[in-house]
Amino acid sequence: MSKLEECILGDLVEFQRGYDLPKSKFVEGKYPVQSSNGILGYHNEYKVEGPGITIGRSGTVGTPHLIRENFFPHNTSLFVKEFKGNDIEYIYYLLQYLDLGNQKSGSGVPTMNRNHLHPIKIRAYRDKTYQQRTIKILSLIDKKIQINNQINQELEAMAKTLYDYWFVQFDFPDQNGKPYKSSGGKMVYHPELKREIPEGWGVEKLGELAQFKNGINYEKTSSGSEKVKIINVRNISSSRIFINQTDLDEIFLENDKSTNFIVNEGMILITRSGIPGATRLVSELEAKTVYSGFIIASEVNDLIYKNLIFYYLKNVEEVLKNQSAGTIMKNISQSVLTDMVVSLPPQNLLLKFNSIIDNLLEQMKNVQRQNQELTQLRDWLLPMLMNGQVKVE
Numbered sequence: 001m002s003k004l005e006e007c008i009l010g011d012l013v014e015f016q017r018g019y020d021l022p023k024s025k026f027v028e029g030k031y032p033v034q035s036s037n038g039i040l041g042y043h044n045e046y047k048v049e050g051p052g053i054t055i056g057r058s059g060t061v062g063t064p065h066l067i068r069e070n071f072f073p074h075n076t077s078l079f080v081k082e083f084k085g086n087d088i089e090y091i092y093y094l095l096q097y098l099d100l101g102n103q104k105s106g107s108g109v110p111t112m113n114r115n116h117l118h119p120i121k122i123r124a125y126r127d128k129t130y131q132q133r134t135i136k137i138l139s140l141i142d143k144k145i146q147i148n149n150q151i152n153q154e155l156e157a158m159a160k161t162l163y164d165y166w167f168v169q170f171d172f173p174d175q176n177g178k179p180y181k182s183s184g185g186k187m188v189y190h191p192e193l194k195r196e197i198p199e200g201w202g203v204e205k206l207g208e209l210a211q212f213k214n215g216i217n218y219e220k221t222s223s224g225s226e227k228v229k230i231i232n233v234r235n236i237s238s239s240r241i242f243i244n245q246t247d248l249d250e251i252f253l254e255n256d257k258s259t260n261f262i263v264n265e266g267m268i269l270i271t272r273s274g275i276p277g278a279t280r281l282v283s284e285l286e287a288k289t290v291y292s293g294f295i296i297a298s299e300v301n302d303l304i305y306k307n308l309i310f311y312y313l314k315n316v317e318e319v320l321k322n323q324s325a326g327t328i329m330k331n332i333s334q335s336v337l338t339d340m341v342v343s344l345p346p347q348n349l350l351l352k353f354n355s356i357i358d359n360l361l362e363q364m365k366n367v368q369r370q371n372q373e374l375t376q377l378r379d380w381l382l383p384m385l386m387n388g389q390v391k392v393e
Contacts, residue, residue, distance in 0.1 A: 002130045004388045009098070010118030013091055014082040017057065017113065018073035019047055034067055036060045036076040046070040051088050053080045055100060058111045062101030066092045078114060090131035093138055094124060097386040123387070133392045134385050141378045148367045148374075155367075156241060159360045162353070163311040170198050172349055190343070197343045206312075207338025209305050210298045214272065214334065215291040216253075216261040224253040229289040231263060231282075233274035236295070241364055242281050243269070246372055248289065261290040261297075268298040268310050273331035279313040283365060296334060304350060307357045312342050 021033060021043065029044030036056030050069040054077040055062055066089070073079035083091060100117065125131050166172035170187070171179035180198060181187065187196035190203055229248040238244060263282050271278040273294050291297055300306045384390040
């Protein structure tokens with residue numbers, strides 16, 4: 001029937017706790033291990049045939065995940081054991097609408113179990129055909145967002161490949177348009193880099209090309225007269241190239257405290273701890289924004305070097321992780337970054353590189369803008385479709 005009915009959540013689905021699987025017991029395979037906040041890793045066996053739904057049981061509580069392949073639900077999650085004839089995607093959007101994170105229990109670490117969820121009183125469509133009709137537009141929006149993400153991954157791979165081809169393998173196009181090193185271009189050994197580089201190239205420490213500075217330390221409960229946005233490690237971990245502007249926390253600071261930590265357009269941010277070495281760009285800030293003390297900002301002295309420095313740091317993210325230090329939380333210091341040595345190509349080659357990379361980055365930005373608009377549209381439509389304010393006939 002195309003009307004909302006009073007029922008309990010347990011009338012629509014049956015939840016079950018996920019399975020114990022310590023990381024030490026993972027066996028390399030193709031099946032995602034779905035934890036409370038996403039894919040924890042991959043295993044050689046699955047417990048649930050896809051498509052299926054999990055929600056966070058502990059840690060990130062109540063957030064639903066739709067998995068379209070066979071998967072292994074981790075014990076930090078609950079999974080839907082039985083859909084009772086309901087459309088799986090409808091249930092997924094309904095769980096988003098219900099905001100189940102508010103149904104948690106537990107004093108120290110928030111937890112949730114199925115006994116909390118099954119008795120929740122809700123209003124839902126029970127006719128499967130109407131369920132599918134109701135969420136069709138939401139599903140189409142999410143599919144478009146997924147396609148856009150795939151487009152950006154391809155653009156990212158193209159940019160990384162270009163950097164690697166030109167500045168790691170040194171097969172940039174020579175004066176005849178042929179790959180330099182492979183075509184016999186002259187190479188000279190540089191003792192500081194401990195490798196050969198093309199003849200005529202320079203070498204410089206990153207500290208001579210850019211200024212590195214730690215972010216602001218603050219308390220979440222701190223008060224002040226100025227409200228600002230802040231970039232934290234989670235904003236870097238949830239992005240790939242550009243920081244997502246729609247997911248930044250707001251804090252209050254005294255005016256004079258934010259001055260030295262303001263994020264500027266085109267700034268490069270590197271995580272100091274948490275996920276040490278992860279490197280992102282900042283673009284199109286919508287409000288006054290600062291960066292947290294777990295992040296190091298790089299302001300390039302001459303913008304001609306920005307793309308080179310950014311992709312150099314992206315290329316050595318794993319190296320930075322290995323160079324991090326500390327017993328409780330690994331971290332990267334400014335000195336690690338400033339002492340890193342990069343080879344510098346002639347200006348004409350750098351300008352060619354920048355022209356190609358700037359074009360790729362602009363395409364990525366356009367795709368990200370579209371995704372932000374689509375996400376806002378989906379989030380605006382979701383409650384109206386679920387509560388019957390808007391009907392699909």
